[in-house]
Amino acid sequence: MFDTLTAMPADPILGLMNKYREDPRANKVDLGVGVYKDELGHTPILTCVKKAEQYRIDTEETKVYIGPTGSADFNTLLSQLAFGNDNPALLANRVRTVSTPGGTGSLRVAADFIKRASSSTKSGEAVIWVSDPTWANHTGLFEAAGVTVKTYPYYDYDTKSLKFDEMKAALSNVGPDDVVLLHACCHNPSGMDLTKEQWDQIIDLTKEQGFTPLIDMAYQGFGDGVDEDAYGVRKMAATVNNMILCSSCSKNFGLYRERIGACSIIGKDTASVNIAFSVLLYVVRCIYSMPPAHGAAIVETILGSQELKQEWLDELTVMRDRINGNRAMLVNKLKEKGVTDNFDFIAQQKGMFSFLGVNPQQVAQLQQDYGIYMVDSSRISIAGIGTGNVDHLAESIAKIL
Ligand code: LMR
Numbered sequence: 395m396f397d398t399l400t401a402m403p404a405d406p407i408l409g410l411m412n413k414y415r416e417d418p419r420a421n422k423v424d425l426g427v428g429v430y431k432d433e434l435g436h437t438p439i440l441t442c443v444k445k446a447e448q449y450r451i452d453t454e455e456t457k458v459y460i461g462p463t464g465s466a467d468f469n470t471l472l473s474q475l476a477f478g479n480d481n482p483a484l485l486a487n488r489v490r491t492v493s494t495p496g497g498t499g500s501l502r503v504a505a506d507f508i509k510r511a512s513s514s515t516k517s518g519e520a521v522i523w524v525s526d527p528t529w530a531n532h533t534g535l536f537e538a539a540g541v542t543v544k545t546y547p548y549y550d551y552d553t554k555s556l557k558f559d560e561m562k563a564a565l566s567n568v569g570p571d572d573v574v575l576l577h578a579c580c581h582n583p584s585g586m587d588l589t590k591e592q593w594d595q596i597i598d599l600t601k602e603q604g605f606t607p608l609i610d611m612a613y614q615g616f617g618d619g620v621d622e623d624a625y626g627v628r629k630m631a632a633t634v635n636n637m638i639l640c641s642s643c644s645k646n647f648g649l650y651r652e653r654i655g656a657c658s659i660i661g662k663d664t665a666s667v668n669i670a671f672s673v674l675l676y677v678v679r680c681i682y683s684m685p686p687a688h689g690a691a692i693v694e695t696i697l698g699s700q701e702l703k704q705e706w707l708d709e710l711t712v713m714r715d716r717i718n719g720n721r722a723m724l725v726n727k728l729k730e731k732g733v734t735d736n737f738d739f740i741a742q743q744k745g746m747f748s749f750l751g752v753n754p755q756q757v758a759q760l761q762q763d764y765g766i767y768m769v770d771s772s773r774i775s776i777a778g779i780g781t782g783n784v785d786h787l788a789e790s791i792a793k794i795l
Contacts, residue, residue, distance in 0.1 A: 406530050406769055414767045422765035423783045425774040428582065428746045429650060430713050433780045440648045442705040446695035450688075460687045462678040464493025464656075468690035471697040472656045475620065476611060476627055476641055483631045487664045490671040492678055493685045496653040497612045497642025498531065503657045504608055504638050505539035506677040508573050511670075512541075515571040522573040522608065523565070525549070527771065529582045529610075532575065546574070549584040551751065554739035556586050562599060570604035573638070576630075578611035579623035580745020583773040587617060587744050593626040597633050608638040615646045615710045616717065617744040635662035643693050645746070646710055654689025713777075717746065720779040727788035735795060740776075750774050756794045764790035 404412075410426035429437050463469065469491035473484065483489050494500040505522075512520035520541040524532050525548035533543045546568075547560035568574060576596065581587055588596065600607050609627050617623040631637055642655040659674060661667025678684070696702040725741045740748045750772040752760075760766040766787060768774045779787060 410767055410769060417765055419765040421786050423778060423787055425766065425768040425778040428775050430645060430648060431777045435780060440709045442696050442702045442709060443647060443692055446692045446702060449695055450691045460684055462492065462675045462684055464685040465687060465690040465694055467698065468493050468694040469656060471694050472641065473658050475697060476624055476639060477631050478628045481628055481631050483660050488667050489658055489660050490667050491656050491658040492674060493690045494655045494657050495682060495685050496644055497640060497655040500640035500655040500657040501535055502681060503677055504640050505536045505541050506681065507674050509540045510673055517571055522575055523568055524575045527583055549586050558592055562595065565599055568603055568605045573606045573608050575608045575610060578609050578627050579617040580613035583747045583749065583771060585743030585745055585748040588626060590625055593629060597630050600634055606636045606638065607634065610640050612642040613645055613745050616714055616746060631660055636660060643689060647693055649689045649692065652689030653686055654693060717776050720776050723784055724779055727784050728791060731788045731792040733792050733795060746775055746777060747773050748776065759794050760790055766790055
């Protein structure tokens with residue numbers, strides 16, 4: 395039966411990782427996959443993670459099954475971090491959370507949940523609206539679960555700004571049976587976030603139209619801060635009846651390979667969220683049965699200790715400041731190398747990514763001639779920049795422009 399298969403193209407982001415690893419050039423630069431890197435190009439294990447991990451290894455007594463919900467402590471602490479301790483939805487006991495294998499696992503759980511929930515709507519069709527552009531894996535992931543993916547305007551490649559009016563106009567036509575995916579912060583791939591005022595308007599629109607918001611929060615703390623980055627999530631949760639939140643601990647806890655994230659659902663009241671939760675648990679059982687526990691144990695140890703939590707916030711600030719510093723450094727270096735095109739937008743955008751704004755031929759040229767790796771769309775992972783490679787990077791960009 396395998397003989398009927400045709401080969402799939404390599405994943406646009408992960409395929410790049412392999413190409414980069416195989417490149418023998420000493421001055422190669424990796425601006426591909428979204429992982430934090432320090433000045434030496436290394437992705438470190440956070441000190442608070444090391445401490446929490448050691449504590450868990452010393453005290454862990456069993457490896458018995460954890461159950462489809464995952465760790466209750468992790469679920470409580472992570473939802474408090476996302477929604478804020480005093481969020482009315484949490485206080486009203488309208489939130490239920492499961493631990494998931496990474497942010498992608500959370501999105502897949504959400505996708506299967508949406509598919510099931512949509513079977514009882516008028517059209518029976520499951521539809522999710524995603525920003526144009528969005529994370530490359532969103533589309534494949536939702537389609538694999540049988541959810542139709544539609545797009546709303548978001549980023550203007552010419553003016554390097556948000557198409558906010560077009561976004562609002564498109565969402566004004568979305569009905570109550572559909573789901574709209576929003577990025578909580580650090581929009582992947584554009585780095586272009588909603589302002590607080592824009593969030594307020596989108597939240598009002600969500601309430602008016604009655605669609606279900608799904609907020610993807612993969613970078614809490616990488617934009618302006620843990621609380622600042624959760625503005626939209628918290629206000630949306632406090633305002634609407636139904637909501638889905640997919641969060642990830644890959645980036646902000648540096649736990650990439652441990653695969654830990656969470657999927658939270660909010661119902662209109664406790665009785666209704668309990669029913670929805672039973673569906674969520676059924677979905678989990680049908681995909682992977684139970685989530686891995688190690689990453690959750692680390693995160694709950696950190697968030698449950700005042701001292702470790704403070705250490706984590708400090709380490710997160712170092713990562714955030716370095717990324718923001720890299721943004722400004724690249725913009726200045728480009729000017730220094732005589733580039734007259736305006737790249738100031740890179741310094742204003744948020745999080746791990748921005749589009750450089752060059753065409754696919756120029757992206758290929760940067761890779762072939764200068765060993766600079768980025769996704770075809772010209773999305774660059776800002777954490778891959780450092781004082782050691784910024785000259786080579788800016789000179790190479792100047793040459794291909
Ligand atoms: C990225 O967008 O580079 C990251 O979220 C990693 C991934 O899985 O694609």
